Amino acid sequence: MLYAIETEGITKKFDEITAVNNVSISVKPGELFGLLGPNGAGKTTLINMLSTMIEPTGGSAKVWDFDVKKDAPHVRQNIGMVFQDTTLDDRLTGRENLDLHGRLYDMDSKHRKKRIEEVLSLVELTDRANAIVKTYSGGMTRRLEIARGLMHHPHVLFLDEPTLGLDPQTRNHIWEYIKVLNKEEGVTIVLTTHYMEEADHLCHRIAIIDHGEIVALDTPEALKNMLGGDVITLELENPDNISRLCEIYKENGCASIVSRKNNDVFITVRDGERQIPHVLELASDAGIPIRSVSLHKPTLDDVFLHFTGRAIRDKEAGETERVGYILRARRK
């Protein structure tokens, strides 16, 4: 099998909107693949189609070599899913939730018991396993859901916003579990997120999705390199010199892009840290005094801005409320 997941022009139209439009992606076995996009981009819709929860209205997709439309039961047997909103039975204990899951996936009793202990210890919930889920914190709930998604040794694990609304420390923890899973158990993972750092930190490759379409797809490094390199900002003592300095850099050819604004000159270079001394030397040779220098390494934010013309953060207005709502729903 060449790909763990392969889609061809997969599309989902709801009554008025096209939530996912003609998406073709391939994910290799063992890959940790990210879908990065703002609220409403179509991330959940896409993985719901891949996990057979909803039917595509167009195109096709294979997961672990099974067609999501024609062979849904086989797809289901091979995947694990952690939904965006909690799907635990909060009147039961953590262990009971895992046990029911194992039974639904037809695991025999011995195997089930052993696996429950394994996944509990992976997410460090062994001591709280016999408490009712209602009494768990948001982070514990999420960890239990990840553990449950892994119970039946899925080949492909879908994580829909695994760290939404969690504090930074819990988030770091969950990142570690995700990495361990991917490395040690060799699980292919597809996760959605709208946190740049998360995608950057975890994923081998990232698809940036906006309005239901993939606008860029590559490794985080390559995506950032597409922007041409790091940006050095030089603030001049005297704006009169600004044109002359720009000319110098352009002639020298050390920068791929040179631009200016007020007192500042922006130069885009590869390997910014190493270029700073050279850039400063050129200025001092020309006798142009510099007040300050700063270096900006491109982030996925810049990449997103570049491809969509918007900052992902613009779309996040009201997120605090949303997170509050989700936590409340989780706690209920």
Add this chain to the structure above:
Amino acid sequence: MVRKAANTVYTMWLREMLRFWRSKSRIVGSLATPFFFLVFLGPGFSSSYRLPTGQPLDNSFLAPGLIGMAILFSSLMGGVSIIWDKEFGFLKEILIAPVSRFYVALGKAVGGVTTSIIQGILILIIAWLIGIKYHSLPGVVASMGIMFILGIGFIGLGIALASKIESHEGFQMVMSFLTMPLVLLSGAFFPITNLPGWLKLLVYANPLTYGVEAIRWCLLGNSTIPIITSLAGITLFAFFMMLLGGKLFDSMEI
């Protein structure tokens, strides 16, 4: 194949049992109504009303009606609880598992009917402790079979409703407009021998009537509707409701 289906049904049943066990206080609460009916309403009735046969209308007449009512409430709730599963997300966990939806619904039904029968039996015991005499032991055992069939019917109805109702506000509406008429038009609290025509029509169109009459026959040894008729009535009802529930659940959108 069969083993896998049985496994799904068993898993869903197990979940219902675990949840039932956790909600012990709710069960005690649900026994309060029948208990008060038996203790207060029974003596009140027997001092004021007579059955057409001349005997006083008393506790022993009320008990089967109260059991029928308890089965109706808890079974309908058991089926409709799918709405909660939907709202609190657990339904997704079930629907994404590689199991057949039909057996999921069946497991839910068997689980719900088990809890209903447990409640029915508790009322049987309470009534017995209060001093009601049952006709025969085989009759008491048979009444549990009737509770099972009746319970399956109302759970099927509950699942069908839950598959169509979007939220639990809609559910509140349905529950109040459905349960009270079903109970009051069932002969649970009055004899159905001399009813005016329009009322008779409604009472005989009500599946609960046949359930209560069948339980009455089993426990007390006599009933207005012949046992064959009431047995056929509830069996048909259970069969069609389960079919309907299974079908609607299968096509439910989440």
